[in-house]
Amino acid sequence: MFVRRIGVIGTGYVGLTTGACLASLGHHVVCADVDADKVKRLSAGEVDILEPGLAELVAEGIAAGRLSFVLGASAAVDGAEVVFLCVPTPMGVGGVADLSIVESVLEEVGALLPPGCVVVNKSTVPVGSAQRTAELLDREDVAVVSNPEFLREGSAVHDFLNPDRIVVGCDQQDAAERVAALYARLGAPTVLTDAASAELVKYAANCFLAMKLSYVNAIAELCDRLGADISDVTEGVGYDKRIGQAFLQPGPGWGGSCLPKDTSAMLQLADAADYEFRLIRATIDTNNRQRQRMVEKVRLAVTGKRGGSLSKVRLGLLGLTFKAGTDDLRDSPALAVAALLRQAGAQLVAYDPAVRSGDTRIDEGITVVDDPYVAAEGVQAVVVLTEWPEFRTLDWAKLAAVVARPVVVDTRNLLDPDVVRRAGFEWNGLGRR
Ligand code: UGA
Numbered sequence: 001m002f003v004r005r006i007g008v009i010g011t012g013y014v015g016l017t018t019g020a021c022l023a024s025l026g027h028h029v030v031c032a033d034v035d036a037d038k039v040k041r042l043s044a045g046e047v048d049i050l051e052p053g054l055a056e057l058v059a060e061g062i063a064a065g066r067l068s069f070v071l072g073a074s075a076a077v078d079g080a081e082v083v084f085l086c087v088p089t090p091m092g093v094g095g096v097a098d099l100s101i102v103e104s105v106l107e108e109v110g111a112l113l114p115p116g117c118v119v120v121n122k123s124t125v126p127v128g129s130a131q132r133t134a135e136l137l138d139r140e141d142v143a144v145v146s147n148p149e150f151l152r153e154g155s156a157v158h159d160f161l162n163p164d165r166i167v168v169g170c171d172q173q174d175a176a177e178r179v180a181a182l183y184a185r186l187g188a189p190t191v192l193t194d195a196a197s198a199e200l201v202k203y204a205a206n207c208f209l210a211m212k213l214s215y216v217n218a219i220a221e222l223c224d225r226l227g228a229d230i231s232d233v234t235e236g237v238g239y240d241k242r243i244g245q246a247f248l249q250p251g252p253g254w255g256g257s258c259l260p261k262d263t264s265a266m267l268q269l270a271d272a273a274d275y276e277f278r279l280i281r282a283t284i285d286t287n288n289r290q291r292q293r294m295v296e297k298v299r300l301a302v303t304g305k306r307g308g309s310l311s312k313v314r315l316g317l318l319g320l321t322f323k324a325g326t327d328d329l330r331d332s333p334a335l336a337v338a339a340l341l342r343q344a345g346a347q348l349v350a351y352d353p354a355v356r357s358g359d360t361r362i363d364e365g366i367t368v369v370d371d372p373y374v375a376a377e378g379v380q381a382v383v384v385l386t387e388w389p390e391f392r393t394l395d396w397a398k399l400a401a402v403v404a405r406p407v408v409v410d411t412r413n414l415l416d417p418d419v420v421r422r423a424g425f426e427w428n429g430l431g432r433r
Contacts, residue, residue: 003026011042018086023061027066030070031069032074081118091261110139118143124265129199146170166191167193206259210262210283214286219233294411319351335362341383351374373398377403378402408428
C-alpha cells in the first residue's frame with residue numbers, strides 16, 4: 001500500500017477528522033495545533049468535538065503509532081511528504097473569506113517544508129487561493145494542491161471514509177496524483193483538475209445545497225397557501241434521479257458554519273468577476289425570510305391571527321444547535337428564530353440535548369434548562385427548532401400536562417403529528433395538512 005508521512009495543520013473538525021481518517025487508512029500523520037492544552041488532551045486521546053466515531057479513530061491511531069499531536073505548525077511539517085492546511089477561514093469583512101490564519105501558517109512553515117513536499121489546501125478558500133499560496137510560499141520545489149472537503153458536521157468520519165467523490169486540483173499532474181493516491185483505498189470517483197476548478201467545486205456544491213433548501217422551503221410555503229402536503233410533494237419530486245430525495249427537508253432556514261459563509265463568499269467572488277449572481281442572492285434572501293416566517297407561524301398558532309402580539313408570551317423552545325447531532329451553535333437558524341421571537345417580546349425557555357444551562361454561548365435573553373419538561377412548563381406553545389430525534393420520543397402526554405396551552409409549532413416537521421395530537425396538542429408544521 002501507498003503509505004505517506006503526512007502533516008496536518010489545525011485540529012478543528014476538518015483537521016482532526018482528516019488526520020484521524022488518514023491514519024486509519026494506514027498513513028503516518030502528525031497533527032499540529034496552536035493550543036497547548038488541546039494538543040495535550042488530544043495526545044491523551046481526549047476529543048472534545050461531538051463527532052460520532054472520531055474519538056475511537058483517534059484512540060486507534062495513537063495506539064497504532066500512526067497518529068500524534070504536536071504544538072505548532074513547524075513540528076508537523078518536519079519530514080512530511082504531504083502537508084494539509086486545515087485552519088479556519090472565517091467570514092471576513094464584506095463576506096470575503098479571511099485568509100489571515102492560512103497566511104500566518106505559511107509564513108511560519110514556508111522555509112521548513114521538505115523539498116518535494118505537497119501542500120494541500122483543505123480549508124474552504126476563495127478561487128485563486130492555491131495560486132496565491134504558491135506565490136506566498138515562493139518554493140519551486142513545493143507544489144500546492146486544492147483538495148476540498150465535503151464533510152458534514154455530525155457525520156464527518158462517515159463522510160470522509162465513504163466519499164461521493166474526491167476532488168484534487170493542481171496544475172502539476174504528479175502532485176495531484178500523489179494526493180489522490182492517499183485516498184485510493186476508498187475507491188471513490190476522483191476528479192483531477194486545475195486548482196481554480198477544484199476550489200470552485202466546493203463553493204458550487206455548498207451553494208447548490210443552500211439553493212435546494214431555499215427552494216424546498218419556498219415550496220413548503222406554497223403548500224401552506226395551497227393546502228398541499230410538502231412531504232408528499234418532496235417525495236414525488238425526489239424520485240426523479242436528477243433531483244434525489246436528499247436535502248429536501250424543509251426547516252427554519254439553513255445555517256451552520258459553512259452554507260451561510262460560502263453563499264456570501266460566492267456572491268463576493270461573482271461580484272469580483274463582474275457577474276451578478278442573482279440566484280444566490282435570492283437563495284440568501286429566501287433563507288432570511290424563512291426565519292421571519294417561522295415567527296409568523298408562532299404568532300398565528302399562539303394568537304389565532306396573523307400579526308397577533310407575542311409580547312410577554314412564554315414559549316418553550318426545543319433545540320438550539322444549527323442541526324441535530326452537533327453541539328455547534330454557529331449561525332444556528334434556531335438562535336436566529338429565537339432572536340426574532342425575543343424582539344417580538346416573547347419570553348423564551350429552551351432545551352437542547354447538546355447545550356447545558358449556563359452555557360455562555362447563549363444570549364442572556366434565553367433561559368436554558370436541562371430538562372425538556374421544564375422547558376415546557378407554563379408555555380403558550382412548544383416550538384421545535386432543531387431536528388433532534390429524541391424530541392420525537394418525548395412523553396407528549398406529560399408535556400401536555402405542564403404547558404399552559406397545548407400548541408406545538410414544529411419548524412422541522414420532525415414530530416409524528418398523530419402521536420402529538422393524541423396527547424392533546426395542536427400540531428403546526430411546515431407545508432403539512
Ligand atoms: C455542509 C455540507 O453539507 C457539507 O457537504 C460541507 O462539507 C460542509 O457544509 C462544509 O462546507 O464544511 P454542514 O454545515 O455540516 O455541511 O451541515 P448540513 O448537514 O449541510 O446542514 C446545513 C443546514 O441545512 C443545517 O442548518 C440543516 O439543519 C439544514 N438542512 C439540511 C435542512 O434544513 N434540510 C435538509 O434537508 C438538510
